[in-house]
Amino acid sequence: MTSVWAALPVFMQNGLIAVGLLGPLLLVGALLLRGFRPWPLVRALLWRFRWANLMFVLLIAVSIGMGIGLIAQERGLRVGTAKAAEKFDLVVTAPGSELTMMLAAVYLQPAAVPLLDGFAYDRIARHDHVAIAAPIAFGDSHEGAPVVGTIADFVTHLAGDPVEGRLFQRSGEAVIGSAIDLKIGDRFTPAHGHGARAEEDAHDGFEIEVVGRMPPTGSPWDRAILIPVETVWEVHGLANGHRVEEGDRIGPPFTPELFPGTPAIIVRATEFWANYALRSEFTEAGETMAFFPGTVLNDLYRVMGDVRQAMSVMSTVNQILVATAVLLGLFILSRLFQRQLAMLRALGAPRRFILSVVWGYGVSLLLAGTALGLTFGFAAAALLSRLVTQRTDILVTASITWSEVTLALAFLSATSFLSLIPALVVLTRPIVENLQK
Amino acid sequence: MRYLFAALLFASPAFAEGEPDAAHLFEIAGLEILHPWTNATQDNHAFVYMEIHNEGADPVEIIGARLLDGPQGYLVGFRMQGGKMGIASLPPIPVAPGKHLDLTPRDLAIRLDGLVAPLVAGQSLKAVLLTSAGELEIDVAIESMSATRHSHSGHSH
């Protein structure tokens, strides 16, 4: 049985689940409403108690919206952060916290970290199975944007598509991320450090010219400025990794003794399997640490997932409470129009008709609330995503998938069944008494 | 009197289940296999982790492993794809002389299929490691279902 299910295409699985959830509801509706036309009365009731009804609908919508927004947001965050780390197969740094190193090297969240020397770099770059070994040297900034030193091969790898303008070919040139507010041909002087305490005039005398711009990557690198790693060293008065005889050549190979150091090296392996061999090889106690950002992210996601589960439980409890409140509200409201219902029964309306009116009224509220809730959820997720994207530069997009819709349908189905109860209770009330109020 | 002597004999450490080290360290052709372990599971497959050091002079490829009488299992690598952790089959990975290869959870492992009984924490599983230098019988320690490292990791042998 489960293998038959697993063999179905996903959209069919989703469709069947939706049918399974809504099917019983529609069946009950068909049975109750067969041969009757309760909708004019349902509309009359919806209008008569329009403010209470609006409140119920909003209550349901907010409750569902919160639950859905949360789930969609968490998923958007997960996908967004993973995508931002896609280009970073293997990261080698000095031993320390993998998370801190990842946040610094992949997401450009500044941190003071030890450096790897030229010999470490050389060992890595010369390895048979290493295709690209890119130093990532951060520490400077310009107008709040990190200035990162690296090699041209890495810029090509990161950009994916061709760069507007050209890559840097000598020290003092820069390729900017798509969101940087500079044009090709502009010049600037980097500030030392980051944020409010960046020292603007520490590197006076050094000018960097923008020669290229990367296409958008949906990552913090859109707000970064990439310069040759040699320029980073020169700006800080250090050797530039090459012997004087080499003139103004930039890029690997470097001379280990003249390589001042780099906080991180991004490694691209020649084959996929080699990543794993390299990770083990480049992890030498006390010297270097190699990790997969994907794995570190996964550990983060497990924590996020646990938080999400806890919040999902809270959200479900919240929905149950709201559903209970709505049902109680139906009880109360049905007392308000019980004289009309008694009148209908006095006119000879069958019990099933009364049931269909009260139940139809309840289901209308639930349906409106659920539909509005899905909209709220999507809007909430979109808003949160926009905020996160602005704050972290990681492109996070919200999307409502079938699993959220399924949750909403499950809520609708369950509460619709429950609202048969107030409808049945109405039938038990005596006609004559209620007629004479 | 005889019985007391026999009891003493059996109680002595020499008759205990082998030395502690013997259950953790295995060797073939200069390759040292340290602490093979896996998680307790009810599934029909398991992921085996270990530390591999090549103390010899020639590179050795790690191909995979199998149960004593089971299908051959291969190396698999865990990788993040689109926000979810996925598994990819890997070809044999060579370990160069003097280098090491670590198989750890959510990173690199050997996937063993064909389990017929659940694995219970605290017990061990006999398996055969397949390398380019030959086959090696190993005892895989079964840790708890949620363990992320061997219970002896951190000890130096």
Place this chain on the structure above:
Amino acid sequence: MGLPLKILDLAVHAAGRSLLKVPTLDVPAGALIGVRGPSGAGKSTFLHALSGLTEVEGSIRWGKTDIARLSPERRSAFRAAHVGMIFQDHLLFDELSTEANASLAALFSPAAKRRDIARRAADRLDRLRVPPGRRSVASFSGGERQRVAISRALATDPAILLADEPTASLDRPAADRLIDDLVALVRQSGKTLIAVSHDPHLLERLDRVLTIEDGALRADSLAETT
């Protein structure tokens, strides 16, 4: 055409107390009967028993059907088919139009009957001179609302019309106009009308007046004239 009524040993109890006792009553089809008496005498109970809204002991025969022996659901069906009810407070849906209110029964009637009900409702509204074209009955005067209620009662073409104080909330001129139209309509269609009322103008237009006091039938104008 109306249905004749035959009551035998009718007794209505609630909470151990006797609300109404009618040993015998015969009403021919198409008769217009008034019921009067002090408040709390049991007049409304009488109407409720006749319409099958309450459990009773004894026998209430409309035509061939003894509704006292029917289950509540069957009595409800009997009401839908044969009884038109006019309530003291009209009990209309303010949110619905005059047509919708008058053809209310169409909502729970089989599809085959819906058109007839709607047609009859429109016809009765016209005959009772209810102003057409208004969106909802909320703005109607008392007299107009009662006319809509009467149209509703007649839309299913019931053989029996039961009215509880039909002119109670109307001023004298409106009440007189209503009485004229109602009596003319009922006589013309031959329906049996039983109306509880204090209104002497209505009672004097009816064939026979019953007096109920303290839960018993005390006087019958028919008996007095013979």
